[in-house]
Structure formats: structure tokens, C-alpha cells
Amino acid sequence: xxxxxxxxxxxxxxxxxxxxxxxxxxxxxxxxxxxxxxxxxxxxxxxxxxxxxxxxxxxxxxxxxxxxxxxxxxxxxxxxxxxxxxxxxxxxxxxxxxxxxxxxxxxxxxxxxxxxxxxxxxxxxxxxxxxxxxxxxxxxxxxxxxxxxxxxxxxxxxxxxxxxxxxxxxxxxxxxxxxxxxxxxxxxxxxxxxxxxxxxxxxxxxxxxxxxxxxxxxxxxxxxxxxxxxxxxxxxxxxxxxxxxxxx
Amino acid sequence: xxxxxxxxxxxxxxxxxxxxxxxxxxxxxxxxxxxxxxxxxxxxxxxxxxxxxxxxxxxxxxxxxxxxxxxxxxxxxxxxxxxxxxxxxxxxxxxxxxxxxxxxxxxxxxxxxxxxxxxxxxxxxxxxxxxxxxxxxxxxxxxxxxxxxxxxxxxxxxxxxxxxxxxxxxxxxxxxxxxxxxxxxxxxxxxxxxxxxxxxxxxxxxxxxxxxxxxxxxxxxxxxxxxxxxxxxxxxxxxxxxxxxxxx
Numbered sequence: 001x002x003x004x005x006x007x008x009x010x011x012x013x014x015x016x017x018x019x020x021x022x023x024x025x026x027x028x029x030x031x032x033x034x035x036x037x038x039x040x041x042x043x044x045x046x047x048x049x050x051x052x053x054x055x056x057x058x059x060x061x062x063x064x065x066x067x068x069x070x071x072x073x074x075x076x077x078x079x080x081x082x083x084x085x086x087x088x089x090x091x092x093x094x095x096x097x098x099x100x101x102x103x104x105x106x107x108x109x110x111x112x113x114x115x116x117x118x119x120x121x122x123x124x125x126x127x128x129x130x131x132x133x134x135x136x137x138x139x140x141x142x143x144x145x146x147x148x149x150x151x152x153x154x155x156x157x158x159x160x161x162x163x164x165x166x167x168x169x170x171x172x173x174x175x176x177x178x179x180x181x182x183x184x185x186x187x188x189x190x191x192x193x194x195x196x197x198x199x200x201x202x203x204x205x206x207x208x209x210x211x212x213x214x215x216x217x218x219x220x221x222x223x224x225x226x227x228x229x230x231x232x233x234x235x236x237x238x239x240x241x242x243x244x245x246x247x248x
Numbered sequence: 249x250x251x252x253x254x255x256x257x258x259x260x261x262x263x264x265x266x267x268x269x270x271x272x273x274x275x276x277x278x279x280x281x282x283x284x285x286x287x288x289x290x291x292x293x294x295x296x297x298x299x300x301x302x303x304x305x306x307x308x309x310x311x312x313x314x315x316x317x318x319x320x321x322x323x324x325x326x327x328x329x330x331x332x333x334x335x336x337x338x339x340x341x342x343x344x345x346x347x348x349x350x351x352x353x354x355x356x357x358x359x360x361x362x363x364x365x366x367x368x369x370x371x372x373x374x375x376x377x378x379x380x381x382x383x384x385x386x387x388x389x390x391x392x393x394x395x396x397x398x399x400x401x402x403x404x405x406x407x408x409x410x411x412x413x414x415x416x417x418x419x420x421x422x423x424x425x426x427x428x429x430x431x432x433x434x435x436x437x438x439x440x441x442x443x444x445x446x447x448x449x450x451x452x453x454x455x456x457x458x459x460x461x462x463x464x465x466x467x468x469x470x471x472x473x474x475x476x477x478x479x480x481x482x483x484x485x486x487x488x489x490x491x492x493x494x495x496x
Binding site: 015016019021022023024025026029030032033036042043045046048050076078080110113114116117118121153174183187190191201203218 | 267270272290363364432452454455
């Protein structure tokens with residue numbers, strides 16, 4: 001697919017619990033879908049552990065490579081929440097206690113020890129803009145890096161605050177045709193169709209259904225007229241093979 | 249957590265459909281859990297597009313860095329299935345038609361064109377061992393790289409063939425204590441507990457439940473006696489804070 005003027009992003013999923021298999025990540029799919037609506041294409045995602053050296057190095061590599069980097073996880077008050085500290089190191093911007101967040105976190109009473117821990121969540125790098133959450137502490141954006149929570153419900157609220165600040169291009173749209181057809185049956189004409197239409201991206205995704213194999217063919221691109229044309233050709237192609245269409 | 253003698257792996261999830269948000273990956277959590285049972289710790293995962301240059305570069309970076317690299321996706325017969333080709337380039341091992349896979353794929357009749365596409369799935373790099381699937385074409389292992397399907401049911405069968413070939417160390421075990429306690433309440437004593445027990449890894453995972461916040465505290469490590477001791481301390485700590493335990 002042509003990537004002219006595409007605006008790109010990388011998602012860094014920070015957390016030992018994802019790498020151990022304990023927790024199933026569900027944030028990537030949501031972030032990718034939402035960013036695309038704002039004209040930003042997720043081109044890579046990495047799952048990395050709660051390790052300062054690894055987070056800092058990965059962040060510095062990816063913020064050079066992509067227009068935006070979004071992180072999830074590691075912004076709570078416990079010892080394994082080190083994302084803000086890592087961003088500060090990577091961007092060479094000291095952390096400070098954001099007055100608005102501090103005031104918010106001091107609203108509920110607590111012992112001095114508990115308050116000190118809680119106030120860790122008020123620390124943001126200098127120059128950061130808050131990504132507000134209506135019912136709790138915020139994420140933040142600094143330069144081209146956005147820092148979001150790992151808990152999905154909280155992450156989604158912070159993402160809503162981020163989206164209007166992004167400078168995106170055209171969203172990628174898609175057309176999907178699904179039929180009882182094997183990938184091998186369709187492979188050769190599909191290759192030819194892709195070659196004749198280099199400005200769209202055609203993906204082929206087989207899956208089992210009723211003891212048979214079905215395939216979803218997905219055409220992706222930014223030009224909707226073009227997508228309709230290619231999808232129509234695809235439909236004709238499956239008809240000519242006698243494939244039975246269905247909606248999965 | 250001490251990583252002495254740890255055996256490590258990286259998972260490369262190959263596919264535009266994961267990056268677009270169309271498909272929710274469920275393979276990473278399964279692979280991480282199964283590898284750990286074989287004594288191999290997943291230390292990183294990357295989601296990358298169906299792009300030859302990116303796949304080859306990522307593969308070469310990660311196979312140097314980790315003991316094993318597992319890939320998922322891109323091993324079907326269509327134009328977007330380029331994983332085997334990329335492995336061949338990265339490892340400088342030409343692809344050849346594996347006789348056993350060729351025989352298997354020729355069992356069902358097809359037109360010459362369809363057969364030619366289907367036989368793409370018989371191509372493996374020289375020196376590869378097959379990772380057999382009881383009802384279809386195989387994945388393969390070559391050097392420290394294992395190539396698995398993206399379709400979860402198929403991937404799982406191939407992974408079963410891979411596990412006995414791995415040289416793992418001790419599996420990481422865990423103990424989990426869950427209670428209605430906020431992370432801020434527990435943060436300071438938890439930091440102290442982690443510092444006194446550097447050979448285990450303590451993670452703190454908050455989640456909403458019944459309009460309150462609960463936290464799961466997970467102690468991970470390879471020494472089960474040690475895990476029981478730290479988990480007992482953790483339980484005492486939550487009791488002293490008046491936290492209400494429950495099983496999530």
C-alpha cells in the first residue's frame with residue numbers, strides 16, 4: 001500500500017504480566033482502531049518488561065522511527081510503575097509534581113505514607129500536557145510520546161483526550177469479502193489483483209468454520225472509490241470460482 | 249528477579265491485521281504460558297507488518313538477542329504469506345520443497361494453478377525440522393527460530409511439536425494474593441518487600457470491581473519455597489491494612 005504522507009505510530013505495551021501470559025492485552029486493537037480514525041497508522045507494537053534500561057532504549061529508538069509513540073502500563077503508584085521515570089530519562093526532562101494532579105490526589109484523606117505513594121501519580125515530565133481521565137489521575141503527552149494507563153477502561157478515557165491533539169492524515173478504510181474458499185484456490189488471481197493495484201493492500205485471512213476453511217479477503221487503503229472497485233473485482237473472482245459468500 | 253541461567257525468547261507476531269486492529273491477537277498469552285512450562289521466558293514480543301525488509305531486519309536483531317525467536321503468521325499460500333521467504337533471507341538458507349509436505353499437499357486433487365499455490369506451503373529453509381500439525385501443513389524450526397501459523401488452533405498444534413525440542417531452564421512460578429486494597433495503600437511496604445527479596449519479582453495489578461478498586465499482587469520466581477514465604481508476608485501485610493481478600 002502506498003504510504004505517501006502516512007502518519008505513523010508505535011505502541012509500547014509495558015508490563016511483565018503481558019509477557020508472562022497472565023494478562024491478555026486488549027489495548028492494542030482498540031488503540032489501533034481509534035488512531036486510524038484520527039488518520040494515524042499503527043506500524044509496530046512492542047511488548048516489553050518493567051525494566052528501566054529496556055524501556056528507555058526502546059522509547060528512544062521508536063520515537064525517532066515513528067511520528068507518535070503511545071505507551072500503556074506502569075503509571076500507578078507502586079514500585080513496578082516506572083514509565084514516567086523512564087520517559088523523563090529518555091527525553092531528558094525532569095519530573096515535577098503537577099499542581100492540578102496533586103490537588104486532585106490530595107482530595108481524599110490518607111496517612112502520610114499512603115499519600116506519598118499516591119502522589120507518585122502526580123509526577124509528569126516538564127512540558128507535558130495532561131491526558132485527563134474524568135475519575136482519576138491523568139496520563140500525559142510530551143513531545144511525540146503519549147503515556148496511557150494499562151487498565152483498559154482507564155486507558156480508553158486517556159486516549160479520548162489524546163486523539164484531538166494528533167495531526168493525522170487520511171484514515172485507512174477497508175472492504176471485506178468472506179467466502180467458503182480456500183486460500184490456495186484464490187492465491188494466484190489474488191496475487192495478480194494485488195499487483196495490478198499496488199495502492200491498496202490486500203490481506204487474506206483463513207479461519208475454520210463448520211469443519212471447512214473459509215477466507216476473509218480484506219482490501220485496505222485510503223481511497224474509497226478504489227476500494228469499491230477492487231472489492232467488486234474480488235467478488236467477481238470468488239463467484240467465478242463458485243465460492244459461497246457469507247457474513248462471518 | 250534474578251535471571252541467572254534464564255532461557256529467553258522473543259515472539260514476532262507478523263500481520264497487518266493485528267496492527268490495523270481488525271484481529272485481536274490471542275497467541276502471545278498462550279505461547280508465553282506454554283514456553284514457561286518448558287523453562288523458556290518470553291522477554292519481548294513485537295507486532296510487525298507483512299513487509300519483507302522489516303521482517304528480515306527484526307528477525308536478525310531478535311535472534312541475536314534471545315535464545316529463541318518464535319514467529320506467528322504469514323505461512324499460508326497467498327501473496328501476503330512471506331514469512332518462510334523472509335526466514336530464508338535472514339538465515340541465508342535457500343528454500344526447498346520438503347518431500348513429505350509436498351506428498352501431503354498433493355493428496356487432494358486440484359488444478360495445476362491451485363496446486364502450485366498450495367505447494368508454496370511445502371517450502372522450508374534448508375536444514376529446517378518440521379513442526380507437524382496433525383491435519384495440515386507444518387510449521388518449522390531452523391536454528392533458534394520457530395515458524396508457526398497465525399490461526400490460533402493451528403498455531404497451538406505446531407507449538408506442541410516445538411516444545412520438546414527446546415532446552416529450557418526452570419519454569420517461573422507465581423503466587424497471587426488479591427484483595428480490596430488500593431495500590432497507594434500497599435505501595436510503600438510493597439517496595440520494601442521487593443527490596444528485601446530481589447530474587448523474586450513482585451507485580452501489582454489494580455482492576456475495578458463492584459465500583460471499587462481491587463489489586464492483585466503477584467510474586468514470581470523459580471524457587472517455590474521462596475515464593476511461599478514472600479506470599480505469606482504479603483498476606484500478613486494486607487491483613488495489617490485491613491484489606492478484604494477475595495478470589496477474582
